Amino acid sequence: MKRLLLIAPLAPNSLMGGDFFFRLPGLGLLKVAALTPSGWQVRIVDEKTEPLDLNQEADLVGITGMTPTANRAYEIADHFRRRGTPVVMGGMHASQLPEEALRHCDSVVIAEAEGLWPRLLADFERNVLQPIYRHEDGLPPLEHQPPPDWELYRGKRYLPVHFVETTRGCPIGCEFCSVTNAFGGRYRNRPQDEVLAELRGLRRFDGLLTLKNCVFFVDDNIIANRAYAREFLSRIADLDLKWFGQASVNIASDDELLKLCQQSGCTGLFLGFETLSPDTLRSIGKRVNQPQHYLDVVQKIHDHGIGIDGSFVFGFDTDDTGVFDRTLEFVMRAKLDIAYFSILTPYPGTRLHQRLRQEGRLLTRDWSFYDGSRVVYRPKHFTPDQLLEGYYRVLKEFYRVPSIFGRLWGTQAYKNFFYPMNFGFRHSVNKLWRAYQHGEMEIAPAPAAGN
Ligand code: B12
Ligand code: SF4
Numbered sequence: 001m002k003r004l005l006l007i008a009p010l011a012p013n014s015l016m017g018g019d020f021f022f023r024l025p026g027l028g029l030l031k032v033a034a035l036t037p038s039g040w041q042v043r044i045v046d047e048k049t050e051p052l053d054l055n056q057e058a059d060l061v062g063i064t065g066m067t068p069t070a071n072r073a074y075e076i077a078d079h080f081r082r083r084g085t086p087v088v089m090g091g092m093h094a095s096q097l098p099e100e101a102l103r104h105c106d107s108v109v110i111a112e113a114e115g116l117w118p119r120l121l122a123d124f125e126r127n128v129l130q131p132i133y134r135h136e137d138g139l140p141p142l143e144h145q146p147p148p149d150w151e152l153y154r155g156k157r158y159l160p161v162h163f164v165e166t167t168r169g170c171p172i173g174c175e176f177c178s179v180t181n182a183f184g185g186r187y188r189n190r191p192q193d194e195v196l197a198e199l200r201g202l203r204r205f206d207g208l209l210t211l212k213n214c215v216f217f218v219d220d221n222i223i224a225n226r227a228y229a230r231e232f233l234s235r236i237a238d239l240d241l242k243w244f245g246q247a248s249v250n251i252a253s254d255d256e257l258l259k260l261c262q263q264s265g266c267t268g269l270f271l272g273f274e275t276l277s278p279d280t281l282r283s284i285g286k287r288v289n290q291p292q293h294y295l296d297v298v299q300k301i302h303d304h305g306i307g308i309d310g311s312f313v314f315g316f317d318t319d320d321t322g323v324f325d326r327t328l329e330f331v332m333r334a335k336l337d338i339a340y341f342s343i344l345t346p347y348p349g350t351r352l353h354q355r356l357r358q359e360g361r362l363l364t365r366d367w368s369f370y371d372g373s374r375v376v377y378r379p380k381h382f383t384p385d386q387l388l389e390g391y392y393r394v395l396k397e398f399y400r401v402p403s404i405f406g407r408l409w410g411t412q413a414y415k416n417f418f419y420p421m422n423f424g425f426r427h428s429v430n431k432l433w434r435a436y437q438h439g440e441m442e443i444a445p446a447p448a449a450g451n
Contacts, residue, residue, distance in 0.1 A: 001039065001040065001041045002039065002040050002041070002059045002060070002125075003040070003041050003043070003057065003058045003059050003060075004033075004036060004040045004041065004042045004043070004058065004059070004060050004061075004062060005043050005045065005056065005058035005060070005061045005062070006029045006032060006033060006042065006043070006044045006045070006061075006062045006063075006064070007044075007045050007046075007047070007052060007061065007062070007063045007064070007073075007076060008026050008028075008029055008044070008045070008046040008047065008048065008063075008064050008065070008069075009047055009063065009064075009065055009069045009072040009073045009075075009076055010046075010047035010048050010069065010072060011066075011068035011069045011072065011368060011371055013368070013371070013435065013440075014068050014371035014372070014373060015371070015372065015373050015428055015429070015432055016371075016428075017048070017428075018047070018048045018049075019424070019427065019428045019431070020159075020424060020427075021159070021420075021421065021424025021425060021427070021428065022048070022428070023048050023049055023157060023158050023159050024158065024159055024161065024163070024216070025046075025150075025153050025156075025158045025159075025161070025162070025163055026046060026064065026163075027148065027163040027164075027165060027218055028064050028090070028091055028113075029044050029046075029062070029064050030044070030148035030149070030150070030152065030153070030163075031113060031114075031145070031148060032062060032064075032090065032113045032117055033148070033149060033152055034145070034146040034147060034148050034149060035113055035114065035117040035118060035146060036117065036118075036121065037118060037121065040121070042152065043058075043152075044152050044153070046156065047072075049156045049157045049158060050156065050157075052076065054076075054079055054080075058080070058085055059085070060085070060086055060087075060088065060121075060124060061076075061077070061080045061085055061086070061087045061088070062087075062088045062089075062090065063076060063077055063087060063088070063089050063090075063091075063094075063105070064089075064090055064091035065089070065091045065092070065093050065094065066091065066092045066093055067092065067093045067096075067345075067347050067348065067367050067370045068367060068368060068369075068370050068371035068372075069093070070093045070094075070367040070368075071366070071367050071368045072368070073089065073093070073094075073104075074101075074103075074104040077089065077104040077105045078104055081104070081105070081106070086106045086107075086124070086129065087104070087105040087106055087107075088105060088106065088107045088108070088109060088120065089101045089104070089105045089107075089108050089109070090108065090109035090110075090113060092178055092182055092347075093348070093367070094108050094109075094110075095108070095109075095110045095111050095182055095349075096178070096181070096182070096347070096348040096349030097348050097349075098110055098132055102131055102132075106129055106131070107120065107129050107130060107131055107132070107133065108131065108132055108133070109133045109134075110132065110133065110134040110135075111134070111135060111139065111182055111183070112135070112139055112140060112168070112183070114140045114142070114145065115135065115140040116133040116134070116135065117133075119133065120133050138184075139168075139169070139183065139184045139188070141188065142168060142188050142189065142190040142191075143190070143191055143194070144194070145190065145194065147194075147197070147198045147201060148198075150162060150202065150203065160205035160207065160210045160211065160214060161211075161214045161215065161216050161244075162202050162214070162215050162216070163215075163216050163218050164195065164198060164199060164215050164216070164217055164218070165190065165217070165218050165219060166189060166190050166192075166195050166217060166219050166222070166228075166232060167187050167188065167189050167190070167219040167220075167221070167222075167224055167225065167228075168183045168184070168187075168188050168219075169183045169184040169185065169186050169187050169188050170183070170185070170187070170220050170221065170224070171185045171186060171187065172285065172286060172288065173185060173285060173351075174274075174284045174285050174286045175283070175284040175285055175350065175351045175352045175355070176284060176313065176344060176345070176346070176347070176350055176351075176352040177350060178347050178349055178350055179220050181349045181350065182349065187224045187225050189225055189228050192228070192231065192232055192235060195232070196235060196236070199215065199236060199239055199241070200239070202215070209416070211242045211416075211417070213239070213240055213241050213242060214241075214242045214243070214244070214267075215241050215242075215243045215244070216243070216244045216245070217243060217244070217245035217246070218246075219245065219246060220246055221246060221247055221248050222245040222246060222247050222269075223247050223248065223251050223254070223257055224248075226254070226257065229257060229260075230256065230257065230260060233257070233260035233261060233263075233264045234260060234264075236264045236265075237260070237263050237264040237265075239264075239265075240265065241264065241265040242265050242267045242414070242417075243264070243265050243266055243267060244266075244267055244268045244269070244270070245266065245269060245270070246269070246270040246271075246272070247269045247270070247271060248271075248272070248288050248289075249271050249272070249273060249288070249289050249290075249293075249294070249297050250288050251269070251271075251301070252293075252296065252297040252300040252301055258300065258301065258304045258306075259304065261304065261306060262304040262305055262306060266304075266306050267306070267307060267413070267414045267417050268306060268307040268308065268309055268337065268338075268413065268414070268417065268418070269301060269306055269307075269308055269309070270309040270311060270340075271297075271301075271308055271309070271310055271311065272286070272289075272311045273289065273291075273294060273310050273311060273312055274286060274289065274311065274312060274313050275291070275312065275313060275316060275319070275323075275327075276291045276294070276323075276326055276327060276330055277291065277316070277318055277319070277323075278290075278291055278292075279318045280316045280318040280319065283316065283317065283318055284316070294330065294334065295330075295333070295334055298310075298334040298335070298336065302335075302411070302412055302413065303412070304412075305412040305413060305414075306413060307337035307338070307411065307413030307414060307417065307418050308336050308337050308338075308413075309336075309337065309338045309339065309340060310331060310334075310336045310338075310339040310340070311339070311340045311341075311342075312327055312331070312339060312340070312341050312342075313341075313342055313343070313344050314327075314341065314342070314343055314344065314387060314390060314391050314394070315343050315344035315375065315377075315379050315387050315391075316344055317379075317380040317381070319379075319380075319381060319382075320381045320382070321381070321382050321386060321390065323390070324390035324391070324393060324394050327341075327394060328394050328397055328398065331398060331407075332398075332403065332406070332407065335406075335407045335408075335411070336407060337407065337408060337411060337413050337418045337422075338418060338421055338422055338425065339398060341391060341394055341395055341398070342372030342373070343372055343373060343374065343375055343387060343388075343391050344377075344379075345370050345371070345372050345376060346362065346370075346376065346377055347370060356377045361377045361378040362376065362377050363375070363376050363377055363378060363384070363443060364376050364443055366443070369443050373391070373432055373441060374388075374441050374442075374443055375387050375388055375443070376443065384442070384443075385442070388436065388441060388442065392432070392433055392436045392441075395429045395432070395433065396429065396433055399422065399425055399426040399429045399430075401426075404419075404422045404423070404426065407422075408422065
């Protein structure tokens with residue numbers, strides 16, 4: 001039997017590095033494993049949860065990765081290749097920069113593994129592995145996908161949550177986002193019967209204080225196709241799930257959908273508010289957001305007992321130094337259950353990356369800095385130091401203990417979920433704060449070659 005070793009590398013210094021509350025199971029490698037024909041023995045190592053034994057034997061190594069983990073991914077790839085083991089790379093970063101990845105591996109799978117991975121393995125077995133595998137006739141339909149085998153993650157120290165996907169792609173194409181480029185500008189839904197079968201097949205988690213049937217829908221917008229979402233949410237209502245998902249803020253104007261979310265066990269929604277500035281929203285192309293209605297959006301969702309994880313980005317060209325206080329004032333007033341703040345980051349393959357590169361404003365191409373907590377480009381209306389200072393001030397303020405209780409006090413949302421989540425984030429934020437205080441989040445200001 002041939003041995004396939006799949007690896008998820010770790011970006012140790014990022015906010016979502018290896019800390020307990022970010023030990024979330026990756027779906028990408030589970031999908032790759034599911035597409036692997038019998039005759040292969042598959043093992044997955046995620047550096048978030050266990051050390052990688054670099055001496056282990058494998059016939060083929062597959063490595064996934066987002067941009068902040070790319071350097072580590074290349075280090076691992078170089079190591080295995082030095083030992084004579086062929087390496088394949090896939091995932092967001094390698095898909096955007098296949099030529100770069102090929103300097104460290106034998107083959108790159110661009111974008112989705114469906115339809116490509118079995119072909120790659122067949123080529124490998126015949127000794128005719130190609131450097132690039134890509135979809136020549138558009139991205140594949142999402143029908144008849146083999147379900148992920150969660151047993152591959154059994155015993156690993158992940159948080160007790162299953163990741164499930166119903167949709168891929170997004171037509172909105174915000175300037176800073178990688179999704180449209182990677183997964184296409186059209187929503188592709190999976191057949192509901194297949195998603196339901198997958199949900200029904202999930203093994204419940206044990207543990208006294210554990211949510212037994214907690215699912216995170218990784219779709220970028222769970223209500224993207226409203227007709228699909230209505231039917232889907234009605235159909236999962238009797239599965240006794242506690243689910244978390246991502247949605248666009250205009251969910252708040254659809255009472256029926258909100259009710260269906262509530263009835264089907266929605267615990268929290270991750271909402272991309274991004275900014276309070278209409279000018280910024282226009283400039284990034286996210287017109288669906290209407291900041292003048294944000295407070296009503298939050299109120300409406302809260303009224304349905306659903307918590308909100310709000311996402312905000314700092315450093316747009318339309319931002320000024322007042323953006324930090326304005327955002328803090330809003331998130332506290334709105335009583336957001338939790339929030340994710342990041343510094344604008346030009347991920348390769350995005351329109352933002354292209355523009356800043358053309359304008360000569362990228363400060364570095366060291367991908368380990370591309371984690372949303374560092375300034376990797378020259379901002380327009382403030383210095384990198386001002387941006388860093390404002391960002392860390394917001395993080396620190398938002399996760400102060402009185403702030404956590406002030407926001408969650410009297411919440412209708414699921415408390416057993418949001419209190420631990422806030423204190424988990426607080427722990428990671430404090431770690432980042434200390435790194436910031438020691439100057440570790442600053443990067444050398446010299447523009448790098450290839451800007
Ligand atoms: C869930 C999620 C997370 C989760 C869990 C991540 C995890 N463990 O997988 C959490 C919340 C932890 C997270 C964190 C971050 N995330 Co995130 N995340 C997502 C999200 C919403 C879904 C990921 C997913 O499951 N997709 C579905 C699976 C099936 O797709 P996939 O993993 O890409 O895998 C497919 C292919 O890529 C391919 N493939 C993948 N790997 C491999 C490997 C091989 C060998 C092969 C052959 C094929 C292959 O096959 C799979 C099936 O087709 C995506 C957006 C999106 N739509 O993908 C953003 C996304 C991946 N995240 C992103 C970012 C930026 C981050 C953060 C840096 C945010 C931050 N500022 O801190 C951190 C980094 C974490 C880290 N390790 O350092 C960006 C990545 C951009 C980039 N160029 O890297 C995305 C695209 C969001 C965006 N809007 O741009 N994230
Ligand atoms: S940020 Fe959200 S809405 Fe904008 S392109 Fe990405 S997935 Fe689509």
